[in-house]
Amino acid sequence: MGASNKESRRFNEDSMEEDDLEDVSEPESEPESESEDEEDVKLTEPSKKAIFNRDGLLDKLGDISWPENAGWVHKLSVDIDQEQQVDVNDDLTRELAFYTQALEGTRKAFEKLQSMGLPFLRPEDYYAEMVKTDSHMERVKSRLLVEKKKIEEADERRKAREAKKLSKEIQAQKLKERAKQKKEDIESVKKWRKQRQQSGFAGGDKGSELDLAFEDGKPFEKSSNKRPGVAPGDRSGGKARQGVKVGKKPKKRDIKDSKFGYGGRKGSKKQNMAETTNDLRGFNKDSLSGNKKRKR
Amino acid sequence: MGKKRKHSEAEAAILEKKEEEVAPERPKRTLSGWKEKKDDQANQTESTTFFRNKEKVLVTCSRRISYRYRHLMLNVVDLLPHCKKDNKVESKSSNGATLNELVELKSCSSCMFFECRKGKDLYLWMSKCPNGPSVKFLVNAVHTMEELKLTGNHLKGSRPILTFSSNFDKDAHWKLLKEMITQIFGIPKEHRKSKPYHDHVFVFSIVDDHIWFRNYQISVPHNESDKIARGGLDKMTLVEVGPRFCLNPIKIFGGSFGGPTLYENPFYISPNQIRALEKKKKAGHYVKKVKAKTRRKMHELDNPLEADEFSEMWKE
Numbered sequence: 001m002g003a004s005n006k007e008s009r010r011f012n013e014d015s016m017e018e019d020d021l022e023d024v025s026e027p028e029s030e031p032e033s034e035s036e037d038e039e040d041v042k043l044t045e046p047s048k049k050a051i052f053n054r055d056g057l058l059d060k061l062g063d064i065s066w067p068e069n070a071g072w073v074h075k076l077s078v079d080i081d082q083e084q085q086v087d088v089n090d091d092l093t094r095e096l097a098f099y100t101q102a103l104e105g106t107r108k109a110f111e112k113l114q115s116m117g118l119p120f121l122r123p124e125d126y127y128a129e130m131v132k133t134d135s136h137m138e139r140v141k142s143r144l145l146v147e148k149k150k151i152e153e154a155d156e157r158r159k160a161r162e163a164k165k166l167s168k169e170i171q172a173q174k175l176k177e178r179a180k181q182k183k184e185d186i187e188s189v190k191k192w193r194k195q196r197q198q199s200g201f202a203g204g205d206k207g208s209e210l211d212l213a214f215e216d217g218k219p220f221e222k223s224s225n226k227r228p229g230v231a232p233g234d235r236s237g238g239k240a241r242q243g244v245k246v247g248k249k250p251k252k253r254d255i256k257d258s259k260f261g262y263g264g265r266k267g268s269k270k271q272n273m274a275e276t277t278n279d280l281r282g283f284n285k286d287s288l289s290g291n292k293k294r295k296r
Numbered sequence: 297m298g299k300k301r302k303h304s305e306a307e308a309a310i311l312e313k314k315e316e317e318v319a320p321e322r323p324k325r326t327l328s329g330w331k332e333k334k335d336d337q338a339n340q341t342e343s344t345t346f347f348r349n350k351e352k353v354l355v356t357c358s359r360r361i362s363y364r365y366r367h368l369m370l371n372v373v374d375l376l377p378h379c380k381k382d383n384k385v386e387s388k389s390s391n392g393a394t395l396n397e398l399v400e401l402k403s404c405s406s407c408m409f410f411e412c413r414k415g416k417d418l419y420l421w422m423s424k425c426p427n428g429p430s431v432k433f434l435v436n437a438v439h440t441m442e443e444l445k446l447t448g449n450h451l452k453g454s455r456p457i458l459t460f461s462s463n464f465d466k467d468a469h470w471k472l473l474k475e476m477i478t479q480i481f482g483i484p485k486e487h488r489k490s491k492p493y494h495d496h497v498f499v500f501s502i503v504d505d506h507i508w509f510r511n512y513q514i515s516v517p518h519n520e521s522d523k524i525a526r527g528g529l530d531k532m533t534l535v536e537v538g539p540r541f542c543l544n545p546i547k548i549f550g551g552s553f554g555g556p557t558l559y560e561n562p563f564y565i566s567p568n569q570i571r572a573l574e575k576k577k578k579a580g581h582y583v584k585k586v587k588a589k590t591r592r593k594m595h596e597l598d599n600p601l602e603a604d605e606f607s608e609m610w611k612e
Contacts, residue, residue, distance in 0.1 A: 046562030056550060056558040057468040060429040065475050070347045074485050076494070077458040077478050079465070088504040102497040102512045102534050105459030110529065113494065121516060122451060122493040129452045131374050131537065132441065143444045 072112060078105040349484035353379040354399050354425075357410035359386055365418045367440040369410045371539040374441070375511065376481065377453035377489035380404060392553030399425045399552075406480050407552070410435075417567045420543065422476055423552040429472060430552050433543040434567070436506070441538035448513030448535035450496040455483045456511070457494055461501040469548055469559040470502065477507075496537060505563060507543040512536050 066074065080101045086094050113120050122128075132140075261269060353376055357369050361384070373381045380402050385395065399407045406428070409421040418438065423430030439446070458481060464474040477500055483490050499510040512534035548559035 043563045043565055048562075050560040050562035051557050052469075052560070052562075053556075053558045054468045056556070057429075057472050057548065060550065060558065061468070061472045061475055064424050064428045064479070066349070066479075067347050070349075074347070074349050075458070075478050075482055076455060077460060077482070079460050079462055081462045082501070086503050088506075094503060094508075097503070098499045098501055098508065098510045099512070099534060101459050101461060101501055102499045102510065103532070105457055105499075106497050106514050106532065106534070107529060109457040109494070109497075119492055120494055121514065122454070122491070122495055126493070128491060130449050131452045132449045136442070137449055140444050140447050144447065 073116065073118070076109065078108045080104050080108075349482070351378055351406060351479055351482070351484050352402075352404040353480055354382055354402050354404040354407040355379045355410075356382040356385050356395075356398070356407070358412055359384045360415060361410060361412035361418075362415050364438060364440060365410060365412050365435075367442060368418075368435075368438050368539055368541065371441040372408065374452060375456075376483065378484055378487050379408075385409070392551070392555075395553050396425065406476075408480065409553075414568075419546075421553065422480060423549075424476060424479070425552045428552055429476070429558065430549045430554070431473060431476065432546045432549075433507075434546055434564075436542040436544060437540065439538055439540040443538060446536050446538035446540075448496075448511075448515070448537035450513045450537055451491050451493065453483070453487075453489050454491045454493050454495050455485070456481070456496050456498045458482055458498050458500065461503075463502045464500070469545070472548065473507065473545065474500075497534065505544070505561070507545070509539075509541050509543065510536065511538060511540075 082097065082101070086097045088094060110120055130137075355369060355373050355376070357366060361369070369381075373379055382398065382402060385398070395407065395409060404425060406424050407421070409423075411419040411421060413419065418435040420433040420435050421430060422433070458478055460474055460477075464470045481498060495514050497512045497514060499508070499512065501508045501510075513536070514532060515535050516532050544561070544564065545559075546561050546564050547557055550556040550558050
């Protein structure tokens, strides 16, 4: 016992170690798996050999830059302050940062253009070639529509599911309430009867029943006239039919039916299920033991 | 063909000259909006008559470029009406001289060269051609304009508004890159293929030492584009048009496609190295397993199990 315990503990330790190793290796491999914005791995600290020739860079900048008086209209560039550092791996905030930058930029640019009296957006009636073709835009539109439809359908399905669930619950509650009501009614009648008996009324049970019957009134008289469940043209008064029913199904048939089943599909009875397959009662045990011997 | 082009170029030159001569009168014959502030406009043009942006960008790619990157290049061509697209260049011969020659042949002043290596890594060269600096970027996170989730659209050839995040002014190399980007991506004013309206914005933003590029359409709700001056500005929204990409600067050279290195990204690891590392890690897996096995064996040998006192209990 002790040995096996030790063994198992050791095994656990080993597996733990392996887990740790995997944990270590995972975060490194993660960026590769993220194919959407495949971020490259960076050196953790800057390499010292890297060249950085500031004067040369500034020199070149001076060489290529446009003359000072070139005017903003030629550049159309706007600088926007980024309020805070953006986390690269958080797609949403990153895109939002870009969006706000663009929006602010356009506002600023618009004001400048407005002050210069230059046109900004194209007028409604200005038609010209667009970057994306009409057929492409058609596809974009159709995709949007399909997506919208999908969402709606999913919504509908979910709603239906919920409604079904709710209706089931309500139904269950109703049934419960009905049962409760019935119980209460019976209880109250019993109580009433008991009280009646206890109060020592001489008439006893008979009197009470009579009272009940009279309270109801009509069922008492009507029942004598007409028997329930008898067809108007039936001369035997319903007795013939009852007789036939009982007589046609002898006891033996009943027993056989209960043993072998009656009606319904045959296929489901003949199929194997998990229990039946595992049930090996029908097989010879001796042969199994013989097998064992043979193995040895 | 050659003759024709020469002819057209000559024509263009003449046109340009004419435009320069006529420039001060230009506002009169353009849209009504200009007329109100005629004198202001005139001042503006007077001060800038001697500066004219004649930027022309050559856009090419290397051979064996993958379709996605080729589409990206075509998108760039769509966005820049002042560019000339040229045939693919043999990747091996993409040393500076041939490319410089090509650019000169096409009489361009700058060049964007999409270089695809191993069918998976895209490098983008931007260079100012006769003797300006050149930059080599690694391009990441490419989304082309064809993607259906980018729903915007804008005029072809309308001049974009370029927005830069403020951290472009932080360091010398960023400043240089900013200048190069404004020159290459900014469409020259009154370029013959450009349109006089502004309906899209480019975003250049430095996040995590990478330059992220986005292109948005400016959209204003219908019937309000004329009212934009009066409060319509608040209702302005942007719709992304694409493409998207992310540039990781690797090196800046003094000359065009070569020359002395002015800047080197200290954090850069080439994708080849990354892949090699990955492979190494995978290779280490088996070695680790074997090591663990031997260690376990040694451990078992070192401290053998005590004999179980109950082991003979049931034998009898």
